[in-house]
Amino acid sequence: xxxxxxxxxxxxxxxxxxxxxxxxxxxxxxxxxxxxxxxxxxxxxxxxxxxxxxxxxxxxxxxxxxxxxxxxxxxxxxxxxxxxxxxxxxxxxxxxxxxxxxxxxxxxxxxxxxxxxxxxxxxxxxxxxxxxxxxxxxxxxxxxxxxxxxxxxxxxxxxxxxxxxxxxxxxxxxxxxxxxxxxxxxxxxxxxxxxxxxxxxxxxxxxxxxxxxxxxxxxxxxxxxxxxxxxxxxxxxxxxxxxxxxxxxxxx
Amino acid sequence: xxxxxxxxxxxxxxxxxxxxxxxxxxxxxxxxxxxxxxxxxxxxxxxxxxxxxxxxxxxxxxxxxxxxxxxxxxxxxxxxxxxxxxxxxxxxxxxxxxxxxxxxxxxxxxxxxxxxxxxxxxxxxxxxxxxxxxxxxxxxxxxxxxxxxxxxxxxxxxxxxxxxxxxxxxxxxxxxxxxxxxxxxxxxxxxxxxxxxxxxxxxxxxxxxxxxxxxxxxxxxxxxxxxxxxxxxxxxxxxxxxxxxxxxxxxxxxxxxxxxxxxxxxxxxxxxxxxxxxxxxxxxxxxxxxxxxxxxxxxxxxxxxxxxxxxxxxxxxxxxxxxxxxxxxxxxxxxxxxxxxxxxxxxxxxxxxxxxxxxxxxxxxxxxxxxxxxxxxxxxxxxxxxxxxxxxxxxxxxxxxxxxxxxxxxxxxxxxxxxxxxxxxxxxxxxxxxxxxxxxxxxxxxxxxxxxxxxxxxxxxxxxxxxxxxxxxxxxxxxxxxxxxxxxxxxxxxxxxxxxxxxxxxxxxxxxxxxxxxxxxxxxxxxxxxxxxxxxxxxxxxxxxxxxxxxxxxxxxxxxxxxxxxxxxxxxxxxxxxxxxxxxxxxxxxxxxxxxxxxxxxxxxxxxxxxxxxxxxxxxxxxxxxxxxxxxxxxxxxxxxxxxxxxxxxxxxxxxxxxxxxxxxxxxx
Numbered sequence: 001x002x003x004x005x006x007x008x009x010x011x012x013x014x015x016x017x018x019x020x021x022x023x024x025x026x027x028x029x030x031x032x033x034x035x036x037x038x039x040x041x042x043x044x045x046x047x048x049x050x051x052x053x054x055x056x057x058x059x060x061x062x063x064x065x066x067x068x069x070x071x072x073x074x075x076x077x078x079x080x081x082x083x084x085x086x087x088x089x090x091x092x093x094x095x096x097x098x099x100x101x102x103x104x105x106x107x108x109x110x111x112x113x114x115x116x117x118x119x120x121x122x123x124x125x126x127x128x129x130x131x132x133x134x135x136x137x138x139x140x141x142x143x144x145x146x147x148x149x150x151x152x153x154x155x156x157x158x159x160x161x162x163x164x165x166x167x168x169x170x171x172x173x174x175x176x177x178x179x180x181x182x183x184x185x186x187x188x189x190x191x192x193x194x195x196x197x198x199x200x201x202x203x204x205x206x207x208x209x210x211x212x213x214x215x216x217x218x219x220x221x222x223x224x225x226x227x228x229x230x231x232x233x234x235x236x237x238x239x240x241x242x243x244x245x246x247x248x249x250x251x252x
Numbered sequence: 253x254x255x256x257x258x259x260x261x262x263x264x265x266x267x268x269x270x271x272x273x274x275x276x277x278x279x280x281x282x283x284x285x286x287x288x289x290x291x292x293x294x295x296x297x298x299x300x301x302x303x304x305x306x307x308x309x310x311x312x313x314x315x316x317x318x319x320x321x322x323x324x325x326x327x328x329x330x331x332x333x334x335x336x337x338x339x340x341x342x343x344x345x346x347x348x349x350x351x352x353x354x355x356x357x358x359x360x361x362x363x364x365x366x367x368x369x370x371x372x373x374x375x376x377x378x379x380x381x382x383x384x385x386x387x388x389x390x391x392x393x394x395x396x397x398x399x400x401x402x403x404x405x406x407x408x409x410x411x412x413x414x415x416x417x418x419x420x421x422x423x424x425x426x427x428x429x430x431x432x433x434x435x436x437x438x439x440x441x442x443x444x445x446x447x448x449x450x451x452x453x454x455x456x457x458x459x460x461x462x463x464x465x466x467x468x469x470x471x472x473x474x475x476x477x478x479x480x481x482x483x484x485x486x487x488x489x490x491x492x493x494x495x496x497x498x499x500x501x502x503x504x505x506x507x508x509x510x511x512x513x514x515x516x517x518x519x520x521x522x523x524x525x526x527x528x529x530x531x532x533x534x535x536x537x538x539x540x541x542x543x544x545x546x547x548x549x550x551x552x553x554x555x556x557x558x559x560x561x562x563x564x565x566x567x568x569x570x571x572x573x574x575x576x577x578x579x580x581x582x583x584x585x586x587x588x589x590x591x592x593x594x595x596x597x598x599x600x601x602x603x604x605x606x607x608x609x610x611x612x613x614x615x616x617x618x619x620x621x622x623x624x625x626x627x628x629x630x631x632x633x634x635x636x637x638x639x640x641x642x643x644x645x646x647x648x649x650x651x652x653x654x655x656x657x658x659x660x661x662x663x664x665x666x667x668x669x670x671x672x673x674x675x676x677x678x679x680x681x682x683x684x685x686x687x688x689x690x691x692x693x694x695x696x697x698x699x700x701x702x703x704x705x706x707x708x709x710x711x712x713x714x715x716x717x718x719x720x721x722x723x724x725x726x727x728x729x730x731x732x733x734x735x736x737x738x739x740x741x742x743x744x745x746x747x748x749x750x751x752x753x754x755x756x757x758x759x760x761x762x763x764x765x766x767x768x769x770x771x772x773x774x775x776x777x778x779x780x781x782x783x784x785x786x787x788x789x790x791x792x793x794x795x796x797x798x799x800x801x802x803x804x805x806x807x808x809x810x811x812x813x814x815x816x817x818x819x820x821x822x823x824x825x826x827x828x829x830x831x832x833x834x835x836x837x838x839x840x841x842x843x844x845x846x847x848x849x850x851x852x853x854x855x856x857x858x859x860x861x862x863x864x865x866x867x868x869x870x871x872x873x874x875x876x877x878x879x880x881x882x883x884x885x886x887x888x889x890x891x892x893x894x895x896x897x898x899x900x901x902x903x904x905x906x907x908x909x910x911x912x913x914x915x916x917x918x919x920x921x
Contacts, residue, residue: 003526016831017831017832021805033525033526033528035525035526035667036526036528036529037530038706039530040528040529040530043530043782044528047780047782049826050781050824050826050835051828053824054826054827055826055827056834058832058834061492061638062317062322062324062491062492062493062508063322063324063327063492064401064491064492064530064531064533065327065531065533065534065662066662067326067327067413067415067416067492068322069318069321069326070317070318071658083663083665084666090662090665090666090698092665092666092668094668101339106419113831115462116832119832122319123316123318123319124496125319126319126320126321126430126439128425128439129321129423129424129677130427130428130430130431131431132431133382133424133427134382134383134424134425134427134428135382135383135424136428137378137381137382137423137425138306139299139302139303139306139378139731139732139735140304140378141371141374141377141378141732142382143374143377143378143380143381143732144377145377146376146377146380146386146394147338147393147394148734149380150392150393151388151389151392152392153388153389153390153392154302156385156386156387156388157385157388159385160385160387160410160411160417163384163385163410163417163420164413165418166416167319167321172336172459172754177559180596183343183616190383191383194383194385196380196382196383197383199789214567223909238720
C-alpha cells in the first residue's frame with residue numbers, strides 16, 4: 001500500500017440556509033494523502049478554511065465506518081461517490097488522481113430540503129417509520145421465549161438483509177423520481193418476512209405508504225438506480241415485496 | 253457528599269426481585285401528569301424513552317444527530333450476551349454474572365452485575381418479539397458465538413451488525429411512541445446544561461443545532477444516556493460526535509464521576525495511517541474466533557517487513573510468535589480485551605511491531621489456519637474426503653466470507669489490502685469507557701431525579717468490559733431497570749404539578765450557556781478547535797493510555813491544565829450563534845474533554861494498582877500481568893466537582909464488598 005499525496009480542485013455547493021440561494025464554490029487543496037478518507041479530505045479543507053478565518057463547509061457525518069447512515073454527498077454526480085457498496089465515509093482518496101476536479105453536492109430531492117451547504121433534512125424517513133415501521137409489543141420482560149417460534153434460516157437471512165438499510169437516503173437522491181420505495185420496501189420486507197410482523201401487516205404497509213406519499217416522494221418506475229447506489233446492496237426485490245403487501249392489504 | 257449505593261439486603265439472586273416488589277408505583281392515571289427528559293437515543297436512551305412512553309409518562313427525548321437511529325450503538329459489531337444456555341454448554345445466570353465480575357477484574361458491584369445477568373434473557377426475548385433478525389440455525393432456532401474471556405457460546409448476533417439491529421429495534425419501539433404522541437423527539441439538539449431546582453434535577457438547556465436557538469425544557473426527572481467519553485483521546489473507535497458534555501455538565505452540577513481512568517483499549521483495530529486521520533476503525537472481536545494473532549519471532553524479520561522487503565506470507569510457521577497462544581494457552585486468542593491489548597503493546601515495544609508507520613505499532617491477525625481447517629471441514633461435509641489444497645482454500649475462503657464478509661470488505665476498503673490473501677494488520681485503539689457518572693443501584697446519580705444509563709454510567713463493567721456486554725447493559729438499563737426505578741422516584745412527584753421552564757434557575761442556566769457561546773464566538777484566537785483536540789489526544793494516549801506511570805500522569809495533569817488555558821485564550825470559532833455551526837458544537841465538547849482528561853489522569857494517579865484496563869507500570873508481576881491491590885483499592889473512586897480548578901476535585905470511596913464470590917487473581921492461562 002503505497003501512500004502518496006495528491007493536489008485536487010474542489011467545486012463545493014455552498015448554501016447559507018434553507019431559504020438562501022446556493023452556488024458552487026471553488027477550492028484548491030494540496031497534499032491530500034491517498035490513504036485519507038473522503039471526509040478526512042473535507043476535514044483538511046475545513047482546517048484550511050478556519051485557518052484563513054473563512055467559514056468551513058457544513059456536512060453530515062458521524063460514525064465514519066459506514067453504518068450510522070449520517071454521511072451523504074453527491075460526488076461527481078454519484079451518490080456516495082464513484083465506488084459501489086460503500087458510504088462516503090468509506091470512500092478513500094486513492095480513488096482520485098492528482099489534479100482531479102471533484103464536484104461535491106448535497107442530496108437533491110424535494111423531500112430532503114437543504115439545511116446548510118451539504119446538509120439536508122431527512123426527517124421524512126423518521127416520520128415514515130413512525131407511521132408503521134414497528135411491531136406493537138410493549139416492554140415487559142414477559143414476552144415469550146426467543147426460541148419458541150422457529151424462523152426458517154432463509155427468511156431470517158432475508159429479513160436481515162432488508163434490515164441492513166442504514167437510512168442514508170442515497171436511493172432517494174439518485175432516483176430520477178425522488179422515490180423512497182427502496183427504503184420503505186426494505187422496512188416493510190423485514191417485518192413481512194418474520195412471523196412477528198404478521199399481525200399488523202395490513203395496517204403497516206398502508207400507513208407507511210400513505211406517509212411516504214404525503215412526504216412528497218415520487219414513485220418507482222423500475223429503473224434500478226437505487227439498488228446500484230445503495231451502500232448496503234438492498235435489493236429491488238424488496239420493492240416488489242412491498243407492492244405485493246400493499247396490493248394484498250388494499251384488497252382486504 | 254455521601255455515597256449510598258442502596259444495594260438491597262438479602263441473598264444475591266433475590267435482591268432485584270425483592271427490590272422491584274417493594275418499589276413505589278405511579279398509577280396509570282397519574283403518569284400523563286409527569287414529564288421525563290431523556291438525553292441520548294442509543295440503546296439505553298431509546299429503550300428507556302420508549303418504555304417510559306409506553307407506560308404513559310410524557311417523554312421528551314433529545315439527540316444531537318439528525319435522527320435517533322444514528323446513535324453510536326449502531327456501530328457495535330459482534331453481539332450481545334445472554335445467559336440462555338441454548339447451546340447446552342453449561343451456561344447460567346450465575347456464570348454470566350461470574351464471568352462479568354472476573355472480566356471486570358473485581359472492580360464492579362456484585363448486585364448490579366447479577367441483575368444484569370438476570371435480565372439478559374429477557375432482552376433477547378424482547379428483541380425477537382420486536383422483529384430483530386438475529387442469526388439463526390437451519391432448524392430455525394437462534395445461533396450463538398463465543399467471545400473473549402468466556403468458555404461458553406452465549407453471544408447472540410446479526411452478522412457483524414448486531415448493534416445496528418438492536419438499535420433499530422429500540423428505534424422502532426421509540427418511533428411507535430413518537431407516532432402515538434407519547435414521546436416528543438428533538439433531533440439535532442444538544443444538551444448544554446442541567447437545571448436544578450431545590451436540589452432536584454428539573455430540566456435541561458438545549459441548543460437547537462439548526463437554528464441555534466437556546467431552549468429551556470422542564471421535567472420531573474432527567475435521564476442521561478449520552479454514551480462514553482472515548483473521544484477525549486481524539487482518535488478512537490467512537491463516532492465523531494460522541495462526547496461527554498451531558499455527563500460532564502451534570503458532574504459540574506453535583507453528580508459524582510466514578511472511575512474515570514477505566515478505559516477500554518480494544519485489541520483489534522486498524523492501525524493509524526497518518527496525521528490527518530480522524531478516527532479508528534474496529535475489527536470485531538468475533539474475528540478472534542477464527543483469526544490467530546502473531547508477530548515475527550525474529551526482530552530482523554519484523555524490520556524487513558516494515559521496510560517492505562518481506563511479506564508476512566513468506567514467514568515460515570516456526571518463525572511466527574503466536575504470543576497469545578504462547579502466554580495464555582487456556583484462552584489463547586480469546587483472552588479479554590485488556591490482556592490482548594497489553595500483549596500487543598508488549599511485543600511492539602520490544603521491537604517486533606510490523607506496521608510501516610512512525611511508531612511501528614501493528615500486529616497480524618491471520619486467517620490462513622482457519623481457512624484451511626474450515627475448508628477441509630466443508631469438503632468433508634460435501635462428501636469430498638480427498639480434497640486438493642486448492643479446493644480446501646477455496647471452500648475455506650467461502651466459509652470465512654459467509655461469517656465475516658462485511659468485516660473483510662470494510663478492512664479492504666480502508667487499507668487497500670486483501671485479508672483473504674494476507675493477514676490483517678491490527679493494533680489496539682480506544683474503544684469504550686467503563687468509568688462514568690456514579691449511580692446507585694437504582695441508576696440514580698448523586699443529584700436527586702437525575703438518572704444515568706448505559707455507557708454514560710460506571711455501573712457494571714468494573715475495570716474491564718467483556719465483549720458483547722455493552723449492548724446487554726444498555727438495553728438492560730433502558731428496558732428493564734429504569735422503568736421501575738424512575739417510577740419509584742416519581743411516585744413522590746404526583747402532587748408537584750407542571751414544572752415551569754420560566755423559573756429563575758432556568759433563566760440563569762440559559763444565560764450562562766448564551767454567555768459561553770458569545771465568549772467562544774468573540775474569542776478571535778488563532779487555532780482551530782481540532783488543533784487543541786489533537787493535542788489533548790496526544791497527551792492522553794502517551795501518558796494516560798495503555799500503560800501509565802506516576803511521572804507521566806503527573807506531567808499529563810500539568811500539560812492538560814496548560815492546554816486548557818491556552819484553548820480558552822486562543823481558540824478560534826468561526827460563524828455565528830444563530831445557525832448550524834459545527835465548529836461551535838465542537839468547541840463546547842472539547843472544553844469538557846479538557847476538564848475530564850485532567851480528572852482521568854488524577855484518577856489513574858491515585859489508583860496505585862493495576863486492574864483491568866488500568867495498567868500502572870509500577871504494579872505488575874514478574875510476567876507482566878496486572879497486580880491488583882485488593883486491600884487498599886477495592887473501591888469505586890467517585891470524584892466530586894469543586895470548581896474550575898480540576899485539581900481541587902475531591903475523591904470519595906465506595907467500598908466494594910464481595911459477599912458471594914471469592915475474589916481472586918484473574919488467570920486466563
